[in-house]
Amino acid sequence: MLDENSAQPQVGIIMGSRSDWTSMRCASEVLNNLTVPHECRVVSAHRTPDWMVEYAKSAQDRGLKVIIAGAGGAAHLPGMVASLTDLPVLGVPMQSRTLNGIDSLLSIAQMPRGVPVGTLAIGEAGAANAGLLAARILATLDPELAKRIQTLRKSMQRRVMDDVNLDEEMKKE
Numbered sequence: 172m173l174d175e176n177s178a179q180p181q182v183g184i185i186m187g188s189r190s191d192w193t194s195m196r197c198a199s200e201v202l203n204n205l206t207v208p209h210e211c212r213v214v215s216a217h218r219t220p221d222w223m224v225e226y227a228k229s230a231q232d233r234g235l236k237v238i239i240a241g242a243g244g245a246a247h248l249p250g251m252v253a254s255l256t257d258l259p260v261l262g263v264p265m266q267s268r269t270l271n272g273i274d275s276l277l278s279i280a281q282m283p284r285g286v287p288v289g290t291l292a293i294g295e296a297g298a299a300n301a302g303l304l305a306a307r308i309l310a311t312l313d314p315e316l317a318k319r320i321q322t323l324r325k326s327m328q329r330r331v332m333d334d335v336n337l338d339e340e341m342k343k344e
């Protein structure tokens with residue numbers, strides 16, 4: 172189920188539970204579109220603390236450049252991973268059932284000074300943007316990737332411009 176690329180992964184996408192994959196796959200899809208090698212793993216600060224420490228501490232030596240961490244509810248995973256690595260960590264709050272993701276958002280955003288987590292929006296849009304942001308970070312040292320990002324942005328702009336005129340919609344009403 173979890174997407175893999177065979178090349179040396181540059182981005183680690185981790186999530187607290189397999190149930191987060193429905194949203195977190197959006198980060199993986201963006202990275203696939205931009206051909207950025209990445210890995211996807213379930214890692215939980217609460218349920219598998221030893222595995223989390225191992226993952227976070229080995230990430231840099233294994234060649235990862237950015238970590239995207241998605242978690243829901245008491246979403247401690249991104250912050251705990253950020254406390255264990257010098258890599259940039261992007262946190263994606265999952266849409267929780269009981270509190271709609273506000274709990275996840277606040278748990279991830281309200282980090283103490285000195286342990287930064289770049290917090291994205293709740294759910295799929297946040298996951299997709301985390302993928303894009305990770306790619307943009309890598310692109311600062313990779314001109315070819317920067318070109319692919321520019322192409323993607325231009326194609327998005329073209330799609331929006333195709334829909335810019337609402338006169339026909341108004342006539343239908």
Ligand SMILES: Nc1c(C(=O)O)ncn1[C@@H]1O[C@H](COP(=O)(O)O)[C@@H](O)[C@H]1O
Binds near residue numbers: 189265
């Ligand atoms: N927030 C965390 C952490 C963590 O932060 O370590 N580990 C799991 N979870 C979250 O628990 C939610 C429910 O998980 P289950 O669906 O497995 O019960 C998920 O959104 C997960 O990210």
